[in-house]
Amino acid sequence: MKLDLKLTGCRALTMDPARPAAHTIGIWQGRIAGLDSDVADLPAAETVDLAGAVVLPGFIDAHTHLAWNGRHTIDITGLTTVAQILDRLGGSAGTGWIEASGYDRRIMDSPLTAADLDKISDGRPVYVADLSGHACVVNSAVLKQLPEITSDGWLTENEQLAARTLRLPYSLDEITAELRRSADQVLSEGVTMCAEAGIGAGLIASSPLEAAAYQRAQLPVRVQLMVSAYMLDDVQADPSDGIPRAIDLGLHTGFGDDMLSLGALKLWTDGGMMARTAALTEPYAGSDNAGQLAESEEFMRAAILDGHHAGWQLAIHAIGDRAIDFTLDAVAEAQRRRPQADARHRIEHCGLVRPDQLERIAALGLIPVVQPTFLWSYGDDYSEIMGAQRAPWMYRGRSFLDHGITVAGSSDRPVADGSPLRAIEFMVRRRSAAGQAVGPDEAITVEEAIRAYTLGSAYACRKEHVLGSLTPGKLADLVVLGEDPRTSDAIADIPVLATMVGGAFRFQRSS
Ligand SMILES: [Zn+2]
Structure with a gap:
């Protein structure tokens, strides 16, 4: 040989x-x-x-957004005044949408509004994406097309989705270019496989032809596509199959090859901490806001049951402890109705886990897909809004491992820094960028952190038989x-x- x-x-x-x-x-x-x-x-x-x-x-990023990350928009990261932002956006060339990203409402001296954006828009629609991915600011040209919404320009969650939908779709050429840019970036950071967290519909969708863009791009990095649960449609299958809803042709987790495959079905049960929309059982510290569930419980429960029945691995976005309670109940019900060994359902983010929830996560075999660099970037803010009792429960490491739970590393790029080495460092040191300790009791060893970003994320993507170790x-x-x-x-x-x-x-x- x-x-x-x-x-x-x-x-x-x-x-x-x-x-x-x-x-x-x-x-x-x-x-x-x-x-x-x-x-x-x-x-x-x-x-x-x-x-x-x-x-x-090779590092496996179990939850990332390649197209969104590679999108060319006007970058306003770090700008703190309306005047600075208008200065950056003014004079933007072209005739269509003006799109910006990196807005951080928390650091603004006063929040950006539609009226502000109107001053530089020249009648063009303007979409300014919030860092969180769960909110945006738009101008009057956009609001005019959304007569059912009353807002000064700041839109969150479903209202944001309505505005976002007006912009879609992007062309296959645009998406392909975005994917190639991102692939080069992730490879330079040691990532060899990415799980794209939700294509086809919903907030981070680019086009109904999204999967075609991945086929066309022939990326030099492995990709697993999670499909948005909003893509599930009623199907007239034989009743003995017990599958009321599916995506076209009954495709589900596992289809594809080693370079490009279908991963989990992506569902959303709440918002995020940055936008204060993660669903909590107790309000955010110093406020009476406890966040919100993404949809009605009935709707989300049906998606979880139907997805489970149709053979999907589920990737359920749940950040607040209330959303996690809901997820645990729904997954337990799905398994009760139709037990599936090694279903390997995942909780995306799994941000705030009360001590009593750890046992249940372990018992259901759920995999937390965590984003350590969230806390590196935003841990100081999150600690404040969670308060002293809950801050140590965020994006856990040690407690998961001690309960026998497999932890998968990921970035949610571009929401946070995408470097696996940065994430591994955070998991070990539990220090924010400013040097503050964030849940220090959750620190894990370097080898455990590397395992989360290799074998752990391979397991979360059902690829541990071919990836995750040098075997x-x-x-x-x-x-x-x-x-x-x-x-x-x-x-x-x-x-x-x-x-x-x-x-x-x-x-x-x-x-
Ligand atoms: Zn995400």
């Missing part, structure tokens, strides 16, 4: 307990053919000496780092030297 490629001089941390370390990795036909003595004497078409560099399995027979996805995260005091700053997908280097750092 002749290998396609032999990597020598590696300090590989394989994440495979059977063989945790390796110096040589043999690759054949896009897979790991063997390690060390398995391949030492085999000839190879090419040999690359990594000169002692650290090698990990002979698995796909050859790996990342080459300039330093060992286990001994580094600045994990987020470790340079990513190269990223390999399926045995081919798809990113290499210049110099």
Whole structure:
């Protein structure tokens, strides 16, 4: 046998307990053919000496938004006054929509309104996306098309969706370009697979042809598409199938190949902490607002039951503890009605988990898909709005692992920083960007954090048989780092030297 490629001089941390370390990795036909003595004497078409560099399995981002992340909009991140924002948006070329992103209402000296935006819009519709993804500000040209909504321009959740829908769809060419930009970015950060969190309909949709854009783009990174539950339609299947609703052709989780596949069915049960719309059992600190559920309980429960019955893995967005209560009840009911071993349903974000909810998450085999960099970026604010008792319950790590729960790492890019190394550093240190401790009791070890971003996220995407560790027979996805995260005091700053997908280097750092 002749290998396609032999990597020598590696300090590989394989994440495979059977063989945790390796110096040589043999690759054949896009897979790991063997390690060390398995391949030492085999000839190879090419040999690359990594000169002692650290090698990990490729990072898997279990919840991200590639099209949204790659979209060219006017960036107003960090701007704090209306005058600054109008200055940035004024004089924007073109005739169609003016779109901006990065708005943060929490840091504004006074909130941006439709009347402000009218001053620079020249009659064009303006859409300013809030950082949270759960709100926006629009101008009068947009509000005029939404006569049922009364607002000064600030729209959240379903009202935001109504405004967003006016802008859609984007063209396949636009989406393809967005995807390619994002793929290059994630590869440079060591990500080899992304799970796109909800295509086809809903707030983050781009087009009814979204899946076609992924096929067309032929991205150099693996992608799993989660399909929005709003895509479920009534179907006239044989009654013995017990499937009242499905997407066209009955496609569901698992369809596709190693590069592009269908993942979970994505459902939303509440909003987010940044927009103060995550549904809580007790109000946000110092207010009487307790957030809101995304839809009526009846509607969400039906989507969970029907999705479960149609064979979908479910990815249920639930951030506040009230939304998580609802999710636990609905999943328990689905399993009671039609038990499914290894259903592996996921809770996306799983942001605020009361101590009494941990047991139930474990018992139902649910997988929290967490975003550690939320707390790195926004942890100071979130701690304040949760108050002293609840702040330690946010985006847990240690408690999940101690309850035997598999944790999956993800970013929700572009809502927060997408770097896996930054996320791993946060999971270990539990410090916000400003240096404040955020739930320090939830800290986990470096190896546990790496596992969350490799095997844990592979498990959440039902890909652990082919991804997540450097194990002979698995796909050859790996990342080459300039330093060992286990001994580094600045994990987020470790340079990513190269990223390999399926045995081919798809990113290499210049110099
Ligand atoms: Zn998301």
